[in-house]
Amino acid sequence: MHTEKKIYIADDEANIRSAIKTFLENAGYAVEDFENGDLLLAAFADRPADLVVLDVMMPGSNGFIVCKELRRKSSVPIIMLTARDSDLDYATGLDIGSDDYLIKPFSPMALVMRIKAIFRRIEFERQAHAEAAEANGKERSESHESEED
Numbered sequence: 001m002h003t004e005k006k007i008y009i010a011d012d013e014a015n016i017r018s019a020i021k022t023f024l025e026n027a028g029y030a031v032e033d034f035e036n037g038d039l040l041l042a043a044f045a046d047r048p049a050d051l052v053v054l055d056v057m058m059p060g061s062n063g064f065i066v067c068k069e070l071r072r073k074s075s076v077p078i079i080m081l082t083a084r085d086s087d088l089d090y091a092t093g094l095d096i097g098s099d100d101y102l103i104k105p106f107s108p109m110a111l112v113m114r115i116k117a118i119f120r121r122i123e124f125e126r127q128a129h130a131e132a133a134e135a136n137g138k139e140r141s142e143s144h145e146s147e148e149d
Contacts, residue, residue, distance in 0.1 A: 005119060009033040010040040011055035011081065020053060023108040037066035048074060051115060056082035056089065064096055071097035077118045079105065080116065
Protein backbone atom coordinates (compact mmCIF):
# COMPACT_ATOMS: atom_id res chain seq x y z
CA MET A 1 0.00 0.00 0.00
CA HIS A 2 1.41 3.38 -1.02
CA THR A 3 1.06 6.11 1.54
CA GLU A 4 1.70 9.67 0.46
CA LYS A 5 5.06 10.88 1.75
CA LYS A 6 5.22 14.34 3.32
CA ILE A 7 8.11 16.59 2.30
CA TYR A 8 9.04 19.92 3.88
CA ILE A 9 10.96 22.56 1.92
CA ALA A 10 12.67 25.63 3.44
CA ASP A 11 14.06 28.21 1.05
CA ASP A 12 13.84 31.99 1.24
CA GLU A 13 13.41 32.27 -2.55
CA ALA A 14 9.70 31.91 -3.34
CA ASN A 15 10.28 30.96 -6.99
CA ILE A 16 12.58 28.07 -5.99
CA ARG A 17 10.10 26.84 -3.35
CA SER A 18 7.29 27.01 -5.88
CA ALA A 19 9.22 25.11 -8.58
CA ILE A 20 10.30 22.37 -6.18
CA LYS A 21 6.80 22.09 -4.73
CA THR A 22 5.23 21.76 -8.18
CA PHE A 23 7.66 19.04 -9.29
CA LEU A 24 7.26 17.08 -6.03
CA GLU A 25 3.45 17.34 -6.01
CA ASN A 26 3.39 16.16 -9.64
CA ALA A 27 5.46 13.17 -8.49
CA GLY A 28 2.79 12.33 -5.89
CA TYR A 29 4.23 13.83 -2.71
CA ALA A 30 2.48 16.03 -0.14
CA VAL A 31 4.58 19.19 0.19
CA GLU A 32 4.67 22.03 2.68
CA ASP A 33 7.00 24.92 2.02
CA PHE A 34 8.47 27.47 4.42
CA GLU A 35 10.28 30.74 3.80
CA ASN A 36 12.80 30.01 6.54
CA GLY A 37 14.21 27.20 8.63
CA ASP A 38 12.68 28.37 11.90
CA LEU A 39 9.16 27.93 10.49
CA LEU A 40 10.10 24.48 9.21
CA LEU A 41 11.46 23.45 12.63
CA ALA A 42 8.25 24.60 14.35
CA ALA A 43 6.10 22.61 11.90
CA PHE A 44 8.38 19.55 12.20
CA ALA A 45 7.99 19.59 15.99
CA ASP A 46 4.20 19.31 15.57
CA ARG A 47 4.02 17.15 12.44
CA PRO A 48 7.28 15.46 11.37
CA ALA A 49 7.88 15.08 7.64
CA ASP A 50 9.22 12.04 5.78
CA LEU A 51 11.96 14.13 4.11
CA VAL A 52 13.30 17.69 4.35
CA VAL A 53 14.82 19.92 1.66
CA LEU A 54 16.84 22.82 3.11
CA ASP A 55 18.44 25.87 1.56
CA VAL A 56 21.71 26.67 3.31
CA MET A 57 21.57 30.47 3.18
CA MET A 58 18.31 31.68 4.74
CA PRO A 59 17.44 34.45 7.18
CA GLY A 60 17.15 33.29 10.78
CA SER A 61 18.50 29.79 11.32
CA ASN A 62 20.46 28.80 8.23
CA GLY A 63 20.21 25.35 6.69
CA PHE A 64 23.23 24.01 8.59
CA ILE A 65 21.69 25.02 11.93
CA VAL A 66 18.30 23.55 10.96
CA CYS A 67 19.98 20.32 9.85
CA LYS A 68 21.79 20.02 13.19
CA GLU A 69 18.53 20.64 15.09
CA LEU A 70 16.65 18.03 13.07
CA ARG A 71 19.45 15.49 13.61
CA ARG A 72 19.16 15.93 17.38
CA LYS A 73 15.59 14.58 17.24
CA SER A 74 15.18 12.63 14.02
CA SER A 75 16.78 10.49 11.34
CA VAL A 76 14.59 12.13 8.66
CA PRO A 77 16.36 12.26 5.28
CA ILE A 78 17.68 15.77 4.58
CA ILE A 79 18.77 17.24 1.25
CA MET A 80 20.67 20.53 1.33
CA LEU A 81 20.38 23.12 -1.47
CA THR A 82 22.89 25.92 -1.84
CA ALA A 83 24.52 28.37 -4.17
CA ARG A 84 27.70 27.86 -2.12
CA ASP A 85 29.72 25.25 -3.97
CA SER A 86 32.96 25.06 -2.02
CA ASP A 87 34.25 21.68 -0.91
CA LEU A 88 34.15 22.92 2.69
CA ASP A 89 30.41 23.70 2.47
CA TYR A 90 29.76 20.32 0.84
CA ALA A 91 31.73 18.51 3.52
CA THR A 92 30.04 20.50 6.30
CA GLY A 93 26.58 19.67 4.97
CA LEU A 94 27.30 15.96 4.87
CA ASP A 95 29.23 15.94 8.16
CA ILE A 96 26.36 17.49 10.12
CA GLY A 97 23.92 14.88 8.88
CA SER A 98 22.46 15.74 5.50
CA ASP A 99 21.92 12.84 3.13
CA ASP A 100 22.57 14.75 -0.08
CA TYR A 101 23.74 18.18 -1.25
CA LEU A 102 22.65 19.92 -4.46
CA ILE A 103 24.24 23.08 -5.81
CA LYS A 104 22.06 25.83 -7.30
CA PRO A 105 21.11 26.12 -10.05
CA PHE A 106 19.90 22.51 -10.13
CA SER A 107 17.36 20.52 -12.08
CA PRO A 108 14.11 20.06 -10.13
CA MET A 109 13.75 16.70 -11.89
CA ALA A 110 17.17 15.65 -10.55
CA LEU A 111 15.96 16.57 -7.05
CA VAL A 112 12.80 14.48 -7.52
CA MET A 113 14.90 11.51 -8.69
CA ARG A 114 17.22 11.79 -5.68
CA ILE A 115 14.22 11.91 -3.35
CA LYS A 116 12.72 8.82 -5.01
CA ALA A 117 16.06 7.04 -4.62
CA ILE A 118 16.17 7.87 -0.88
CA PHE A 119 12.61 6.58 -0.36
CA ARG A 120 13.41 3.41 -2.37
CA ARG A 121 16.44 2.74 -0.17
CA ILE A 122 14.40 3.27 3.01
CA GLU A 123 11.69 0.90 1.76
CA PHE A 124 14.27 -1.70 0.72
CA GLU A 125 15.91 -1.54 4.18
CA ARG A 126 12.50 -1.79 5.89
CA GLN A 127 11.62 -4.89 3.85
CA ALA A 128 15.03 -6.46 4.46
CA HIS A 129 14.63 -5.96 8.24
CA ALA A 130 11.11 -7.40 8.16
CA GLU A 131 12.28 -10.45 6.18
CA ALA A 132 15.24 -10.96 8.53
CA ALA A 133 12.95 -10.73 11.57
CA GLU A 134 10.54 -13.20 9.99
CA ALA A 135 13.39 -15.62 9.16
CA ASN A 136 14.71 -15.27 12.73
CA GLY A 137 11.28 -16.05 14.12
CA LYS A 138 10.97 -19.18 11.97
CA GLU A 139 14.44 -20.38 13.02
CA ARG A 140 13.58 -19.92 16.69
CA SER A 141 10.26 -21.69 16.24
CA GLU A 142 11.84 -24.61 14.36
CA SER A 143 14.66 -24.88 16.89
CA HIS A 144 12.16 -24.83 19.77
CA GLU A 145 10.05 -27.54 18.06
CA SER A 146 13.10 -29.78 17.52
CA GLU A 147 14.06 -29.41 21.20
CA GLU A 148 10.61 -30.69 22.18
CA ASP A 149 10.93 -33.84 20.01
